[in-house]
Amino acid sequence: MTHVPPPNSVEQLMQRAEALAxxxxxxxxxxxxxxVPKDLRRDKGWVGQLFEAALGAEAGSKPEQDFLHLGVELKSLPLNAAGLPLETTYVCVAPLANVTGLRWEDSLVYHKLQRVLWIPVEGERQIAIGARRVGMPILWQPTTRQQQQLKQDWEEIMELISLGKVSQISARHGEVLQLRPKAANSKAMTNSIAEDGSMQQTNPRGFYLKTQFTTQILRDYFG
Known part of the structure; x- marks a missing residue:
């Protein structure tokens, strides 16, 4: 694999991203x-990893922004034939224990979503993976309203987690942000708060952006 050095500025990062379009x-x-894998069932994160390699991202699976020195997170955005997001966007793992006093501004969701480089890519299943084309990149920062929506959803979800109600949180909770199981298989377990305040074992959860949120980002940018 060819190693691409990290970009030394946001401008250089954008030039690289635009060159992929x-x-x-x-x-x-x-x-x-x-x-190139035959399908993405076993290599779910392959497209994102390809973009990381092409653009010189270094975070890998570390819980920080992909371009920490630039304050930019990288996200691929698979689109359908109508140019709309095909799926929710994974943000990060959700903390399910030791959440007392955790503030929105200190959360990983907040840090990951302060500035995002979105790379749209064809995602229709019938298009062979190698044949899928890349679109124009979007460098996005949340508006005041979007920031407010994210914060409100995050606070509501975190309150339910702190009350030991993690098993009652469904993908319907949240206007723009949702909590869903995040694990390669259902055998993966982690500590979470139980309703009586003790610790229990549950499947890991992740924060995801709902498709109507990413659709709005695309509309704002491409009109």
């Missing part, structure tokens, strides 16, 4: 000596 995933993978 119009290319197929196979074009990018060939340039980096990365094999």
């Amino acid at each position: 119009g290319l197929s995933l196979a074009d990018i993978a060939k340039e980096l000596n990365i094999a």
Whole structure:
């Protein structure tokens, strides 16, 4: 795999991202000596990892922004034929224990979503993975209203977690942000607060952005 050094400025990052627009995933993978998987069932994060490699991101799976030195998070955004997001966007793992006193401004969700480089990409299942094309990148910062929506959802979800009601939180909770199980399989377990305040074992959860939120980002940018 060819190693791309981290970009030294947001401008350089954007130049690299814009240079990917119009290319197929196979074009990018060939340039980096990365094999294209036959399907994404086993390699769910492959597209995001390909973009990380192409743009010089260094965070990997560490709980921080992909371009920490620039304050930018990288997210791929698979779109359908109508140019709309196909799925919710994973943000980060949710804390399910030791959440007392945790503030929105100190949360990982807040930090990850302060500035996001969105890379739209064709996501229709019938298009072979290598043939999927990349769209124009969007460098996005939440508006005051979006920030407020995210904060409100996060606070409501975190309150339910702190009350030991994690098992009662469904994907319907939250206007723009939701909590869902996040694990390779249902056997993965982690500590969470039980209703009586003790610790219990449950599946890990992750925060996801709902598709209507990412649709709004696309509409604001592309009109």
